[in-house]
Amino acid sequence: MKVILKETIDTLGIAGSECVVAEGYGRNYLLPQGKAIIATAQNRKVMEQTRAKLELQIAKERKLAEEMAGKVKNIVCTIKAKVHEDIRLYGSVTTHDIKEALDSQDVSVERRSILLAEPIKEIGEYKVAIRLYKDVEPEITVKVIAEDKTEK
Numbered sequence: 001m002k003v004i005l006k007e008t009i010d011t012l013g014i015a016g017s018e019c020v021v022a023e024g025y026g027r028n029y030l031l032p033q034g035k036a037i038i039a040t041a042q043n044r045k046v047m048e049q050t051r052a053k054l055e056l057q058i059a060k061e062r063k064l065a066e067e068m069a070g071k072v073k074n075i076v077c078t079i080k081a082k083v084h085e086d087i088r089l090y091g092s093v094t095t096h097d098i099k100e101a102l103d104s105q106d107v108s109v110e111r112r113s114i115l116l117a118e119p120i121k122e123i124g125e126y127k128v129a130i131r132l133y134k135d136v137e138p139e140i141t142v143k144v145i146a147e148d149k150t151e152k
Helices: 023-033 041-072 095-104
Strands: 002-005 018-020 036-038 076-081 088-093 120-122 124-130 139-146
Touching: 002 023, 002 041, 023 036, 036 041, 076 088, 076 095, 088 139, 095 139, 120 124, 120 139
Parallel strands: 076 139
Antiparallel strands: 002 018, 002 036, 088 120, 124 139
């Protein structure tokens, strides 16, 4: 099914672009949510007319993402975790833990935008990318330290 996106969707493309999606995804999610319209000749003409407005919106979103990237790239998140045998963690540090650490520093990002390839299982310092917008992915530093045995 060919659709024209009305808003930017990370996995598909930017607003105004035409893409091919699975029938069920388009029919059951994109169209009812108003995120896309079916790609017909008439809809293409309508989207061409609104393209200038979409390009302005895209530029504004990108500018906001770049501003936030400037703020986020210097952040250091410190996460305390229980340790087993010097450096191995009992559990692991996941995107959920990183999101909580960012929220405590008044930085609001979506959990799915934290690009952690695999959970962190050892103490140390790690660079983790955060996707704020397409091609805007600043890296933050995540420090995993041992939790004091006396803390509860």
